[in-house]
Amino acid sequence: MTMSGVPLWALAASLVLYLATAAAAVEVAWHRGVDALTEAGAHRLDLYAASLRSELGRYEILPAIAARQDSIKALLEAPPGARRALLPAVNGYLQAVNDDAGSVAVDVIDLNGDVIAASNWNQRVSFVGTNVAYRPYFTDSIAGGSGRFFGIGTNTGQPGLYFASAVRGAGKVLGATAVKISVDPLESAWRVPNEAAMVVDGNGVVVISTVPAWKFTALAPIAANRQEQIQASRQYAGRKVDNLGYERLDDWRSGAWFARLPDWTHPGRARRYLVMSRSAPQAGDAIMVALDLSTARRQQQLAFAFVTGAFLIAGLYGLYAVQRRRVIVERLKAQDALQRANDRLEATVQQRTAALQQEIEERVLTEQKLRDSQQELVHAGKLAVLGQMAAGLTHEINQPLVAIRTLCDNARTFFERGQPAQAIANLERVGKLVGNMAQLTAELKAFARKPETNTVPVALGDAVAHARLMYDARIRDERVHFDIDIAPDAIVEAEPGRLQQVIVNLLGNALDSLAGRDTPRIRVGASRAGDPARVNFFIADNGPGIDPHVLAHLFEPFVTTKPSGHGLGLGLAITSRIVEGFGARIAAVNLEGGGAQFTIEFVAANGRSADSD
The missing domain is CATH 3.30.450.20 (PAS domain)
Incomplete structure (x- = not known):
C-alpha cells in the first residue's frame, strides 16, 4: 500500500x-x-x-571604634543625674558618625539595656529611652565583647542588621555601642x-x-519552643x-x-x-x-522545534520529489490544452478589443454632444431671462429717448434765441442719457453672448451690480428695498458671464416671489466667514418661501414653484450646473421669519485680484 x-x-x-x-x-x-x-x-x-x-x-567595625571614644566612656561612667551635660557632645558625635557611614542609627546603651544616646536623638522617632535588654546583640556584646543580630526595629518597624561592641573602662564593662544598617x-x-x-x-x-x-x-x-524564643527577643x-x-x-x-x-x-x-x-x-x-x-524549558522547545522542522523539511522534500515526477507528466498534458486555450483566448480578445474601441468612440462622441447640448441649454436660459426682462428694459430705453428728443428741441430753440449756454447744458444732459443707454445695452450684450469656459477671479460686488442694473427699473417700480452687504475681499473663482447669469436667475426668482408683498425686501451679502478658502454668498427675500415638498427637488430639471405657463423649471437646474462647474455648492432654505434664502459657497480666489471691465 x-x-x-x-x-x-x-x-x-x-x-x-x-x-x-x-x-x-x-x-x-x-x-x-x-x-x-x-x-x-x-x-x-x-x-x-x-x-x-x-x-x-x-x-x-563602627561599634568598636565608637566604644573607644572617651566622651562615650565618660557618659557611661557618670551618674544618671550628671549625664545631661555630656549628652550634647555624644549625640553630636554619634550623628556625625551615622551621617558619614550611611547607617540607620548609632546608639549608646547602658548596662540596664537603656539607650541613653543616639544619632537620631533629634528626630521624631528616636531610639533614646528605648530598652533593648532583650535583644541578643546587646546581651552577646555585654557577655562576649561583640554581638550581631538581624531583626525588625520595634520603634520604626523597619528590618535591619545590628552590630554591637562592649564599652570598657577601668577594667570593667560600662555598656555597649550599637549600629543598625539597612538591607534594602x-x-x-x-x-x-x-x-x-x-x-x-x-x-x-x-x-x-x-x-x-x-x-x-x-x-x-x-x-513551638523556638517560636517562643523568637517572640521573646522580638526579633521580628x-x-x-x-x-x-x-x-x-x-x-x-x-x-x-x-x-x-x-x-x-x-x-x-x-x-x-x-x-x-x-x-x-x-x-x-x-x-x-x-x-x-x-x-x-525554552531550550527544550527550541530543540523539539528544530527536530520537528528538520523532519518536516525532509518529509516535504521527499513528497516533493514524488510529486514532481507526477507534475511533469501532468504538465506535458496540460501544455497542449493550454496552447489551444490561448489560441481561443487571443481570438476572443481581438474581437472584444475591436468592440471596445468602437464603444469608446461612440461614448466620446456622445459626451461631446452632451457638452454642446449643455452649453446651448445654458445660453437658452440666458435668452429666456432676457425675454422676461424685455418689457422693463423697453421702459428704461423709451424714457431716455423721449427726454433726448425734448432736450434736443429745446437746445435748437435756445440757439435760435441766442442762448448757447442753456443749449449746451441740454446737450450735456443728452450725452449722459446716451451714456446710460449705452451701458445698459452693453450689459445686455455681455449677458447674452456665449460664455468662455475658463474661470478667473471675479469680484462678487461687481457681478451683483451688473445683475442689478438689468432689474433696476423693476426694483424701482415695485418699490423693493434692496440691501447689499458684500465684503471687498469677496473675490471668487468663476466665469464672469456665467456668474452673472446665476445672479440674474436668483435675483429674478426673488423678485417674482415678492409679488403682492406690502414691504418687499431683498438682501444680498458675501463674506469670507469661517473657512478662508471659501466665500459664502447669499440672496434672501421676505416672500412666502418654498414649498417643503418642492425644496428637496428644487434643483432638478422641470421642477418649479411658479404657476403653469410662467416657466419650464429649468432656471435653477441650469444655475446648479453652472455653480458646480465653478467647484462651488448651492443650497436653498426657508427662513424662520418667512421668505427663502439661496446660499452659494464659492472657492475663494486667494492671492489673485479680480479683473475689472
Whole structure:
C-alpha cells in the first residue's frame, strides 16, 4: 500500500525515527539548560557572598571604634543625674558618625539595656529611652565583647542588621555601642529578572529577599519552643513567622536541587525552581538563589522545534520529489490544452478589443454632444431671462429717448434765441442719457453672448451690480428695498458671464416671489466667514418661501414653484450646473421669519485680484 505515492512502511519508519530523535534532543537540551543555570547560579552566589561580606565589613567595625571614644566612656561612667551635660557632645558625635557611614542609627546603651544616646536623638522617632535588654546583640556584646543580630526595629518597624561592641573602662564593662544598617540596598542590587535571591538566618527564616512576599517566612515549620524564643527577643517585631511553602524535590549536579516555591510572578501559585545555597559571611546564615527554569524549558522547545522542522523539511522534500515526477507528466498534458486555450483566448480578445474601441468612440462622441447640448441649454436660459426682462428694459430705453428728443428741441430753440449756454447744458444732459443707454445695452450684450469656459477671479460686488442694473427699473417700480452687504475681499473663482447669469436667475426668482408683498425686501451679502478658502454668498427675500415638498427637488430639471405657463423649471437646474462647474455648492432654505434664502459657497480666489471691465 502507498499513501500519495509513498509506501506505508516508509512512513512508519520515519515516524519512529522522528519520535526517538525528538526525545533525545529534548533530554539533551534540558540537561544543557539546567547545567547552564547551575553555572550561572554558582556565579551569582559568589557575587552575593562578596557583596554581603563587603557591606557587613563596612559597618562591623563602627561599634568598636565608637566604644573607644572617651566622651562615650565618660557618659557611661557618670551618674544618671550628671549625664545631661555630656549628652550634647555624644549625640553630636554619634550623628556625625551615622551621617558619614550611611547607617540607620548609632546608639549608646547602658548596662540596664537603656539607650541613653543616639544619632537620631533629634528626630521624631528616636531610639533614646528605648530598652533593648532583650535583644541578643546587646546581651552577646555585654557577655562576649561583640554581638550581631538581624531583626525588625520595634520603634520604626523597619528590618535591619545590628552590630554591637562592649564599652570598657577601668577594667570593667560600662555598656555597649550599637549600629543598625539597612538591607534594602542589598535587595535592590540583587534583584535581576528570572531569579530570586535570599538570606536565611539560623532560624530558617528568610530575612533578606528580592521577592518581598517571601521576607520573614520560614523554609520549614518552626517548633513551638523556638517560636517562643523568637517572640521573646522580638526579633521580628512580635509577628508570627509563617511557613513559606518551600518543598525540596530532586537533587541535581554541583550542589543544586529542584524545589517547589511560590510563584513570584503569579501570587497564589507554586512553581518548580532550581535552588542553590552557600554559607553567608554571618555565622549561621545562608545565601540561597532560586533560578527560573523557563530558559531550560525554552531550550527544550527550541530543540523539539528544530527536530520537528528538520523532519518536516525532509518529509516535504521527499513528497516533493514524488510529486514532481507526477507534475511533469501532468504538465506535458496540460501544455497542449493550454496552447489551444490561448489560441481561443487571443481570438476572443481581438474581437472584444475591436468592440471596445468602437464603444469608446461612440461614448466620446456622445459626451461631446452632451457638452454642446449643455452649453446651448445654458445660453437658452440666458435668452429666456432676457425675454422676461424685455418689457422693463423697453421702459428704461423709451424714457431716455423721449427726454433726448425734448432736450434736443429745446437746445435748437435756445440757439435760435441766442442762448448757447442753456443749449449746451441740454446737450450735456443728452450725452449722459446716451451714456446710460449705452451701458445698459452693453450689459445686455455681455449677458447674452456665449460664455468662455475658463474661470478667473471675479469680484462678487461687481457681478451683483451688473445683475442689478438689468432689474433696476423693476426694483424701482415695485418699490423693493434692496440691501447689499458684500465684503471687498469677496473675490471668487468663476466665469464672469456665467456668474452673472446665476445672479440674474436668483435675483429674478426673488423678485417674482415678492409679488403682492406690502414691504418687499431683498438682501444680498458675501463674506469670507469661517473657512478662508471659501466665500459664502447669499440672496434672501421676505416672500412666502418654498414649498417643503418642492425644496428637496428644487434643483432638478422641470421642477418649479411658479404657476403653469410662467416657466419650464429649468432656471435653477441650469444655475446648479453652472455653480458646480465653478467647484462651488448651492443650497436653498426657508427662513424662520418667512421668505427663502439661496446660499452659494464659492472657492475663494486667494492671492489673485479680480479683473475689472
